[in-house]
Amino acid sequence: MSSTIIVNTPVLSGAGALYRKHGLTAKTVVIFDENTRNLFRDQVIATLEAEGFRLLELTVPARETSKSLNAAYRLYATMIEAGVDRSWNLLAVGGGVVGDLGGFIAASYYRGIPVVQCPTTLLAMTDSAIGGKVAINHPLGKNLIGFFHMPELVLIDPSFLRTLPEREIFAGMAEVVKYGFIADRTFLDWLEEHFDRITALKEPFLTEAVRRSSSIKADVVEKDFRETTGLRATLNFGHTFAHGLEKLAEYRYLRHGEAVTLGMICALWLSNGLGYLSEKDLQGGLDLLARFRFPKGVIKRRFLAHSSEALLENMFSDKKKLDSKLRFVLLKKPGEAFLLEENVDDREVLKAIERARAFVATAAKH
Structure with missing residues (x-):
């Protein structure tokens, strides 16, 4: 199994055609953490809306404790109330925490919806966003609860690293x-x-x-x-x-x-x-x-x-x-x-x- 990895600046340009090519709809849950929302939200949302996407935005605190069942349950509720179903996909914009949590939610919601990773840290770009291992933490250990859920796309923009x-x-x-x-x-x-x-x-x-x-x-x-x-x-x-x-x-x-x-x-x-x-x-x-x-x-x-x-x-x-x-x-x-x-x-x-x-x-x- 493999994902399509694209390294480019600006990487989200032409996202509509790219999603269609890979069988993805233009109905997307976009998950940020507080930091990536402040840094990239306007750019990401404007680009996707210009491409005709229907979006649901989610934001979590920018800390490791966001990788938890409690955080996932809160986000599930928002998605259910917004009418997100299996025809949607999820775009995770952030570092390892957002990528792991977003991937975990995508793997488990409706028994699995597609996930696209848009990593914003060097660690995520080169490791955690690639390979389909997504997990949340337990008080007794890190990354103990999770899935193998390959991203359909990994969209990497090295220019994002200049904010770090x-x-x-x-x-x-x-x-x-x-x-x-x-x-x-x-x-x-x-x-x-x-x-x-x-x-x-x-x-x-x-x-x-x-x-x-x-x-x-x-x-x-x-x-x-x-x-x-x-x-x-x-x-x-x-x-x-x-x-x-x-x-x-x-x-x-x-x-x-x-x-x-x-x-x-x-x-x-x-x-x-x-x-x-x-x-x-x-x-x-x-x-x-x-x-x-x-x-x-x-x-x-x-x-x-x-x-x-x-x-x-x-x-x-x-x-x-x-x-x-x-x-x-x-x-x-x-x-x-x-x-x-x-x-x-x-x-x-x-x-x-x-x-x-x-x-x-x-x-x-x-």
């Missing part, structure tokens, strides 16, 4: 760099060369990074949509650690991409500690991740302040565990990842976290 603060750009770069680590050494080398240009939103480097990242994600998803071969699981490089960190941060004080960056540092050390990744490749990966910028205090309060044992304990709430065993994606070398099938001794995991903590503490001083 630097913190969000670096959070999104975590997923971009991840693709190089797991699937494409040439891309990783290119990212090392142009890292500063991409994070400064310079063209054509920004659009090229988005195109190549979304292409790698789409290719992996098409080959292993429901994670039956282990290939799609490699997209979770660093995420087992990251989800533990996010839980420790109460899903509020740490961006997903920041957690993934720290998680990849841990995963590099674990790959090396278990004998899969060479010292040279370990150091190369660490050097790249050391270029990421974190807000003052994030490293200290959201990573170094917690013990390795506390992080390991919180990792066990991750949905990527199987039969109460943690599942790790490791590297054999840059560009070649694999899902480790056997169980890893907790002592090895703790050792990797300790080494990551020492590396991060040292890097934070420079």
